[in-house]
Amino acid sequence: MKFFETSKYFSLKKSTYINLRWIAIAGQLVTVNLIYFIFDFKFDLILENLIIFIGILSNFYLIYFIKNTQLLDKTGFIFLLIDILQLSCLIYLTGGIANPFVIFLIIPSIFSSLYLGLRSNILLVSITILIIIFLTFFYQPLPDPVNKHFHVDSYYYYSIPISLIIALIFLNYFALSFGKESRIRKEALNKMEEIMSKEHELLSLGGQAAAAAHSLGTPFSTIKIISSDLLKQFKDNSEVKKDIELLVSQIQRCSEILKKLTLNPVVEDNFIDKDLTIVDYVTEIIKSFKETSEKTFTINFDQYSNSLNINKSIEIVYGLRNFIGNANKFSKSKVFINIKSDSDITEIIIEDDGEGYPKDVLRNIGEPYIKSYKASIKSKSGLGLGIFIGKTLLEKNYATILCKNSLVRSGAEVSIKWKNEDLLNL
Numbered sequence: 001m002k003f004f005e006t007s008k009y010f011s012l013k014k015s016t017y018i019n020l021r022w023i024a025i026a027g028q029l030v031t032v033n034l035i036y037f038i039f040d041f042k043f044d045l046i047l048e049n050l051i052i053f054i055g056i057l058s059n060f061y062l063i064y065f066i067k068n069t070q071l072l073d074k075t076g077f078i079f080l081l082i083d084i085l086q087l088s089c090l091i092y093l094t095g096g097i098a099n100p101f102v103i104f105l106i107i108p109s110i111f112s113s114l115y116l117g118l119r120s121n122i123l124l125v126s127i128t129i130l131i132i133i134f135l136t137f138f139y140q141p142l143p144d145p146v147n148k149h150f151h152v153d154s155y156y157y158y159s160i161p162i163s164l165i166i167a168l169i170f171l172n173y174f175a176l177s178f179g180k181e182s183r184i185r186k187e188a189l190n191k192m193e194e195i196m197s198k199e200h201e202l203l204s205l206g207g208q209a210a211a212a213a214h215s216l217g218t219p220f221s222t223i224k225i226i227s228s229d230l231l232k233q234f235k236d237n238s239e240v241k242k243d244i245e246l247l248v249s250q251i252q253r254c255s256e257i258l259k260k261l262t263l264n265p266v267v268e269d270n271f272i273d274k275d276l277t278i279v280d281y282v283t284e285i286i287k288s289f290k291e292t293s294e295k296t297f298t299i300n301f302d303q304y305s306n307s308l309n310i311n312k313s314i315e316i317v318y319g320l321r322n323f324i325g326n327a328n329k330f331s332k333s334k335v336f337i338n339i340k341s342d343s344d345i346t347e348i349i350i351e352d353d354g355e356g357y358p359k360d361v362l363r364n365i366g367e368p369y370i371k372s373y374k375a376s377i378k379s380k381s382g383l384g385l386g387i388f389i390g391k392t393l394l395e396k397n398y399a400t401i402l403c404k405n406s407l408v409r410s411g412a413e414v415s416i417k418w419k420n421e422d423l424l425n426l
Contacts (some may be wrong), residue, residue: 012071012115014062015367021059021083024104028052028090031101041143043094051093055086067402068395069366069388077120080108081127088131096139097132097160098152105132106168113175125172129165136161224251277307278346278423279339285321286337289328296334303340310423315393322390323350323414330354331411347417354411357403365403366391398422 032048035041062079071079084105091099109124116124136158227248234240279301286297327335331352338349357365358372368388391401399416406413 012076014066014069014071017071017076017079018059018062021055021062024083025052025055025059028055028087032090035143041145043140043143048090048093051086051089055083058082058086067366068400069391070395072395072398073117073120076116077112077124080112080116080124083108084124084128084131088135091135092138093140095142096135097164098139098142098157102132102135102160102164106164106171109168110171110175113172114179118176121172121176125168128168132161132164132168220251220255224248227251276312277309278341278348279304279307281312281316281320282324282337282339282348285317285324288321289324293328295328295331297328297337298334299337299339301339303338306341306343306346306420308341308346308420308423310426313397313426315397316426319390319394319397319399320348320416322386322393323416326386326390327352327354327412327414336409341420343420345417345419346423347415350414350416351406351409352411353409356405356411362403362405366401397426 029049029052032045032052036043036045058079066075068075087105087108091097091102091105096102106128109121109128112124113121227244231241231244231248234244282299286299289295290297324335324337327350331354334353336349336351336353338351340347340349361370361372364370366387368385387403391403394401394416397418399418402415402417404413404415405411
């Protein structure tokens with residue numbers, strides 16, 4: 001079973017990034033309007049506010065149309081690029097490289113070095129450098145009355161973009177180095193916790209198996225003796241004899257299983273080591289729920305036309321199990337799972353016939369530590385950690401998750417979608 005390598009995974013937490021963007025947008029609005037109305041500087045106020053408004057729209061798009069709780073490398077790159085372009089437009093209209101707020105232009109690139117991949121970071125740094133050079137030679141004059149009194153030697157003027165570029169490269173190098181070290185340490189810690197957890201489970205399982213074998217030894221011996229006596233008594237009755245022989249063989253088999261668990265608690269499971277299709281994943285997970293649940297699971301894979309064999313990933317198993325487990329927990333009696341695929345995508349849709357997501361938490365689905373105050377589900381619901389863990393694990397494995405209330409059923413609906421090329425790269 002493959003585990004995800006943290007050091008190769010780059011993401012940006014959406015909620016944190018949105019909050020930082022709101023702070024930046026509020027700062028831009030206050031600064032532009034304060035300078036215009038209080039200090040009486042003259043510039044194109046309408047155009048400046050229109051550019052800021054574009055930043056506001058992009059933030060709303062990020063909130064309502066990007067459903068992932070973690071922004072992957074490509075999405076993070078696009079929005080950081082929007083931040084750079086939006087700020088560069090504001091600076092272009094207010095003095096270019098001579099604007100003291102030009103220092104903020106290097107922040108998105110430095111930010112990307114901590115959370116995005118090397119290729120995305122290099123591209124953002126390159127774009128930022130080109131914009132700095134552009135703003136050095138092409139810009140609108142500084143707002144009046146500063147423009148009338150601001151005159152510096154060309155040596156000083158051109159030292160501003162040079163210093164910005166040096167600072168940008170220097171800070172990015174250190175941020176990349178520390179970011180890589182942090183991810184490697186995190187991966188090492190995860191591996192250590194994984195190994196310790198596995199060892200703990202094995203010791204616990206071994207102890208339980210030994211205790212079970214010891215406790216059941218006497219009852220099995222008694223059953224075996226009685227079975228042998230019954231076999232002698234009914235040796236002439238072929239029907240009864242056949243049943244008793246089966247009973248004896250099954251008792252022997254139970255004894256052997258317990259003995260095997262006592263000697264070696266690591267029981268091999270062929271399901272773990274072979275390549276699987278998404279249908280295999282879901283089928284095996286549902287089997288585990290059917291053993292303890294009385295709910296009806298309906299699986300439909302009539303539209304599953306492109307069966308891809310993929311490596312089994314513990315993240316996908318846990319992620320799918322969390323969402324199917326939630327549907328099982330909150331449904332009244334039925335869980336519906338529809339698996340679809342074509343040449344481009346593979347999708348799993350999980351629905352139930354419960355009450356659905358409460359309106360007071362629907363917007364924040366996927367965030368940890370959220371709880372509904374709806375009385376009918378308050379006793380069943382936790383702190384949202386199950387959905388958070390499932391969503392994060394699946395998104396780490398290139399899935400796109402959409403949680404909403406079903407338009408067909410009465411309950412919740414979860415759509416889990418992959419591009420087929422991403423599934424093959426797991």
